[in-house]
Amino acid sequence: MKKLEVGDKVYNIHRDGFNDFQRYTFSEVVRLTKTLAVLENGVRLTNQPKTSWISEDICYSVYRDYWTYWHLTSEKAIQDAKEEEEKIAAYDWFEAKAFSLKEKQLLYKLFQKIEQEAKSEICQEKS
Numbered sequence: 001m002k003k004l005e006v007g008d009k010v011y012n013i014h015r016d017g018f019n020d021f022q023r024y025t026f027s028e029v030v031r032l033t034k035t036l037a038v039l040e041n042g043v044r045l046t047n048q049p050k051t052s053w054i055s056e057d058i059c060y061s062v063y064r065d066y067w068t069y070w071h072l073t074s075e076k077a078i079q080d081a082k083e084e085e086e087k088i089a090a091y092d093w094f095e096a097k098a099f100s101l102k103e104k105q106l107l108y109k110l111f112q113k114i115e116q117e118a119k120s121e122i123c124q125e126k127s
């Protein structure tokens with residue numbers, strides 16, 4: 001397992017409870033000490049790689065917070081973060097939006113149309 005080097009890109013996944021979205025934080029290693037890797041956002045990681053049981057193969061724990069881990073950034077992590085950001089944006093938009101009756105009717109019609117198309121596709125697959 002490789003130790004972190006200056007320029008390595010890492011990420012962390014945080015949740016506020018089980019029902020919360022996964023919130024990704026990305027950063028880069030900017031400085032190394034004998035035992036630590038310092039990120040551009042000020043977080044200090046213990047530069048001792050460990051086996052991760054959660055997402056990526058290797059993780060690095062936050063100095064003096066051994067329950068918080070950062071992982072080397074991968075294409076999959078970037079894609080997952082983009083998808084999660086879209087979910088959060090949609091959720092926040094619906095939470096902040098106060099729909100008028102006309103907008104509710106329009107949404108209802110759109111969802112009815114989508115449901116009808118899905119039902120017709122299912123019927124065609126069965127035949």
